[in-house]
Amino acid sequence: MTLAPSRPATPDDLFACLDRLGVAHRTVSHPPLFTVEESQALRGTIPGGHTKNLFLKDKRGTLYLVVALEDAVIDLKGLHRRLDAGRFSFGSAELMQEVLGVTPGSVTPFAVINDTALRVTVVLDEPMLAHDPLNYHPLVNTMTTAIAPADLLRFLRHTGHEPRLLTVSGGASPD
Numbered sequence: 001m002t003l004a005p006s007r008p009a010t011p012d013d014l015f016a017c018l019d020r021l022g023v024a025h026r027t028v029s030h031p032p033l034f035t036v037e038e039s040q041a042l043r044g045t046i047p048g049g050h051t052k053n054l055f056l057k058d059k060r061g062t063l064y065l066v067v068a069l070e071d072a073v074i075d076l077k078g079l080h081r082r083l084d085a086g087r088f089s090f091g092s093a094e095l096m097q098e099v100l101g102v103t104p105g106s107v108t109p110f111a112v113i114n115d116t117a118l119r120v121t122v123v124l125d126e127p128m129l130a131h132d133p134l135n136y137h138p139l140v141n142t143m144t145t146a147i148a149p150a151d152l153l154r155f156l157r158h159t160g161h162e163p164r165l166l167t168v169s170g171g172a173s174p175d
Helices: 011-020 036-042 076-082 093-100 109-114 126-130 149-158
Strands: 025-029 049-058 063-069 088-090 120-125 134-136 143-147 164-166
Touching (some): 011 109, 011 143, 049 126, 063 093, 063 126, 076 088, 093 109, 109 120, 120 149, 126 149, 126 164
Parallel strands (some): 049 134
Antiparallel strands (some): 049 063
């Protein structure tokens, strides 16, 4: 699916793409969520793995979207070694909007639907894939969409993004 760069995909565009792929998905609406902590407090009883998404840029200018379980501990200072990349910093809100068509708080692997230039390398933390379903914002932070791990992989590949499946987390964070 190719969209004009001036118009990022909407949740309805995303759902239509998933439907065309035959991907089962379920979406729940909720108040806007900007952090993992807000998500934990407001999500209620949405089953499955809940996630966080890190939009990163390495010193070489390569963009990464690292997706892991919400409680995964990721060593950002050492992550570049695991990914054979330059040292990381967070990508700016402007760059995120330009490349992924989303704003902070709405970062999601679904946003690669807007990355038609294939600028972003998607990295999925392997332990996350053991959870079914997985929950992500569908391009906005006022909804959560559940999808099976295999269907997430199928969606990513459909957009031209072959995900890197690696263990990038070091376990769950202490309470």
